[in-house]
Amino acid sequence: MSSDTNIVIRVEHLYKQYRLGVISHRTLYRELQTKWSRIKGREDPNSLITADDEFDPSNNSTFLALNDVSFDVRKGDVLGILGKNGAGKSTLLKVLSRVTTPSKGEVKIKGKIVSLLEVGTGFHPELTGRENVFLNGAIMGMNKREIATKFDEIVAFAEIEKFIDTPVKRYSSGMYVRLAFSVAAHLEPDILIVDEVLAVGDAEFQKKCLGKMQSVSEQDGRTVLFVSHNMDAVQRLCSSALLLRKGKVVTQGDTKSIIAEYLKSDTGFFGEKIWTREEAKGNKLVKLLAVRAKNENEMVAAEFKVTEPIDIEVEYEVQEEANYDVHIYFTNQTGAHLFLVSDVQAEKWRSTVRPKGIHKSICHIPANFLNDGAFNLLVAICSSPYSTHAVVENAIYLSIKDDFDKLGARGSMTQKWPDVAVRPLLNWDFEYNKD
Amino acid sequence: MLTETKDTEWTTILKAKRHWWNIDFKEIWAYKDLIMLFVRRDFVAYYKQTILGPLWFLIQPLFTTVVFTVIFGKIANIPTNGIPPMLFYMAGVVCWNYFAECLNKTSNTFVSNAGIFGKVYFPRLVTPISVVISNLLTFLIQFALFMCFWFYFMSKGSDIHISPFVWFLPFLILQMACLGLGIGIIVSSMTTRYRDLTFAVGFGVQLWMYATPIVYPLSEVHGKLKILVMMNPMTPVIETFKSIFLGAGSINMNMLLYSWIEVIVILLIGIIMFSKVEKNFMDTV
Numbered sequence: 036m037s038s039d040t041n042i043v044i045r046v047e048h049l050y051k052q053y054r055l056g057v058i059s060h061r062t063l064y065r066e067l068q069t070k071w072s073r074i075k076g077r078e079d080p081n082s083l084i085t086a087d088d089e090f091d092p093s094n095n096s097t098f099l100a101l102n103d104v105s106f107d108v109r110k111g112d113v114l115g116i117l118g119k120n121g122a123g124k125s126t127l128l129k130v131l132s133r134v135t136t137p138s139k140g141e142v143k144i145k146g147k148i149v150s151l152l153e154v155g156t157g158f159h160p161e162l163t164g165r166e167n168v169f170l171n172g173a174i175m176g177m178n179k180r181e182i183a184t185k186f187d188e189i190v191a192f193a194e195i196e197k198f199i200d201t202p203v204k205r206y207s208s209g210m211y212v213r214l215a216f217s218v219a220a221h222l223e224p225d226i227l228i229v230d231e232v233l234a235v236g237d238a239e240f241q242k243k244c245l246g247k248m249q250s251v252s253e254q255d256g257r258t259v260l261f262v263s264h265n266m267d268a269v270q271r272l273c274s275s276a277l278l279l280r281k282g283k284v285v286t287q288g289d290t291k292s293i294i295a296e297y298l299k300s301d302t303g304f305f306g307e308k309i310w311t312r313e314e315a316k317g318n319k320l321v322k323l324l325a326v327r328a329k330n331e332n333e334m335v336a337a338e339f340k341v342t343e344p345i346d347i348e349v350e351y352e353v354q355e356e357a358n359y360d361v362h363i364y365f366t367n368q369t370g371a372h373l374f375l376v377s378d379v380q381a382e383k384w385r386s387t388v389r390p391k392g393i394h395k396s397i398c399h400i401p402a403n404f405l406n407d408g409a410f411n412l413l414v415a416i417c418s419s420p421y422s423t424h425a426v427v428e429n430a431i432y433l434s435i436k437d438d439f440d441k442l443g444a445r446g447s448m449t450q451k452w453p454d455v456a457v458r459p460l461l462n463w464d465f466e467y468n469k470d
Numbered sequence: 471m472l473t474e475t476k477d478t479e480w481t482t483i484l485k486a487k488r489h490w491w492n493i494d495f496k497e498i499w500a501y502k503d504l505i506m507l508f509v510r511r512d513f514v515a516y517y518k519q520t521i522l523g524p525l526w527f528l529i530q531p532l533f534t535t536v537v538f539t540v541i542f543g544k545i546a547n548i549p550t551n552g553i554p555p556m557l558f559y560m561a562g563v564v565c566w567n568y569f570a571e572c573l574n575k576t577s578n579t580f581v582s583n584a585g586i587f588g589k590v591y592f593p594r595l596v597t598p599i600s601v602v603i604s605n606l607l608t609f610l611i612q613f614a615l616f617m618c619f620w621f622y623f624m625s626k627g628s629d630i631h632i633s634p635f636v637w638f639l640p641f642l643i644l645q646m647a648c649l650g651l652g653i654g655i656i657v658s659s660m661t662t663r664y665r666d667l668t669f670a671v672g673f674g675v676q677l678w679m680y681a682t683p684i685v686y687p688l689s690e691v692h693g694k695l696k697i698l699v700m701m702n703p704m705t706p707v708i709e710t711f712k713s714i715f716l717g718a719g720s721i722n723m724n725m726l727l728y729s730w731i732e733v734i735v736i737l738l739i740g741i742i743m744f745s746k747v748e749k750n751f752m753d754t755v
Binding site: 051127129131132133134135136137138139140141142143145146147148149152153156157159161162166169170173174175176178179202377410 | 479480481483485486488501503504507508510511514515518557586587588589590591592627646749751752753
């Protein structure tokens with residue numbers, strides 16, 4: 036056991052087992068039927084729904100939502116928890132926030148823990164904003180006095196001073212969320228668990244919430260566990276991240292590399308996507324057949340070095356000739372749009388109708404152009420003027436790695452390169468006068 | 471670091487197994503503000519947006535009493551031991567209402583609060599306890615109504631007086647609350663697995679009322695039926711209440727003690743079942 040005294044959450048060999056099949060809505064009749072057939076030594080007519088509460092991973096009518104999960108969280112950490120749907124994120128948060136208990140293993144917690152699995156838990160529509168602030172605060176574990184001292188701050192943060200004595204059923208959904216989040220943000224627990232709640236509310240308020248959470252962890256040294264599919268938020272908030280896959284911890288480490296790993300292996304289709312004629316995206320005029328990324332050796336790849344050129348090949352079948360053009364939209368690992376390239380100005384087809392048949396548009400991305408990180412490509416085939424025939428989001432995911440090659444834009448610099456979209460190696464001119 | 475924390479200083483340890491006797495009453499006390507806020511919510515939300523508002527708390531027992539007086543008093547001619555029938559029935563109705571409401575409203579704790587319970591942790595017993603307290607407010611309003619009628623009938627010359635045992639009243643209320651809570655949480659613990667029970671509760675409570683001396687005096691019951699009625703833990707409560715305010719029947723200390731034991735056993739079983747279910751019910755609901 037490590038002797039680190041700053042650990043505020045220690046999860047040790049945590050398992051959570053669920054039974055498969057119908058487990059709820061059972062009736063006394065069924066239960067008795069099962070018991071009776073057991074006494075009689077007959078086969079249980081309801082065998083899918085065994086009443087076995089024992090932990091037994093070998094039983095194949097059960098599955099493990101969490102399978103031997105162990106990790107530590109240090110004080111002041113903002114830990115992002117990543118994983119596909121069904122990877123066990125929500126189960127982990129439910130166990131940590133004590134909504135359900137583990138099947139095996141232990142979680143040790145130091146300090147007061149507040150979970151925000153939903154904003155506005157327990158809000159009653161008939162009660163006023165003021166009454167709901169107190170009720171919601173108390174549900175989250177604050178006492179009346181604590182809420183009273185924070186009350187003005189909560190209302191000011193939510194920007195609803197005027198409506199605080201109006202029943203919340205008259206609130207707009209934005210006001211409702213603002214008030215609910217504001218209560219949660221002012222709880223002052225030692226550990227805060229946040230699940231996807233930022234997916235609601237307007238962009239402006241989301242920013243404010245992220246800012247508030249950031250200041251909570253930085254200034255007050257509080258620990259935050261954060262689950263979100265918004266990679267932008269995870270990237271900005273989290274000091275480290277944890278990747279779950281099928282109930283197991285795959286890796287834990289710095290946010291950027293975990294996000295890249297997550298996008299690559301948990302959400303991505305690597306460097307190539309091919310569609311059969313039947314499932315090809317598009318319409319009667321044109322169909323998208325394949326998108327692939329190739330390296331210098333003409334090999335399909337998903338991982339590239341910063342100093343490598345990349346060819347993006349878009350294959351499509353023209354069924355009715357027209358003035359098509361291919362667009363590739365680059366977005367980074369945080370979902371932010373970086374830039375759009377198009378072959379509309381390419382000399383070969385400029386203002387020219389593309390005839391029937393299989394076409395390939397190949398875009399050459401030079402070496403030393405993209406920064407390191409994960410890139411998510413959207414491919415579209417359009418025709419002028421302004422018709423879109425095929426759009427594929429997440430066509431391919433590419434991971435660009437910094438190889439620290441002295442020939443790259445980095446040169447022999449060793450400190451962290453800024454988190455920007457491109458890292459081009461451009462031409463410079465120099466002038467020099469001795470005097 | 472000046473403030474060193476040791477490995478033993480964990481404030482919370484979450485484990486798979488928890489012993490049934492390990493119920494954290496201190497934690498429930500720490501959430502007393504939440505209990506009071508739930509009480510307030512239930513009370514306020516109940517009459518907001520109704521025209522008659524809190525008057526509903528009075529209309530229901532008043533009409534039930536009138537109906538009982540007509541059916542059981544006038545038509546069936548069940549004797550009321552010389553007590554004005556209106557008062558006799560109202561005493562029973564007001565008490566029974568409190569018990570029945572406590573039972574009914576706590577019996578679906580898990581199912582109707584699944585939304586909140588699935589999102590945030592607080593000691594789950596907070597919810598049924600707050601229900602019992604908010605029903606107490608209703609009871610007090612209805613009891614005040616009963617006292618109004620009591621004074622009215624006394625001024626009309628009825629032979630009623632308050633017995634010196636009136637200090638029993640808080641204990642009677644507590645007993646009804648505990649019994650309603652106990653059975654309510656037993657049922658709510660079982661409804662997470664057997665939804666059938668939800669249907670049984672409403673009508674079971676109704677049948678139970680007829681096994682309690684509400685619409686008839688205990689003195690009118692004889693033979694084997696009397697044993698059944700006497701075994702009912704609500705019987706001594708109602709009888710004592712009537713004896714205190716109406717002078718009907720006598721206070722049977724043995725019966726009262728025996729029913730208290732029944733109530734405590736039921737409540738303990740309820741708390742144990744409840745805390746066993748609360749750990750994992752989110753996985754089955």
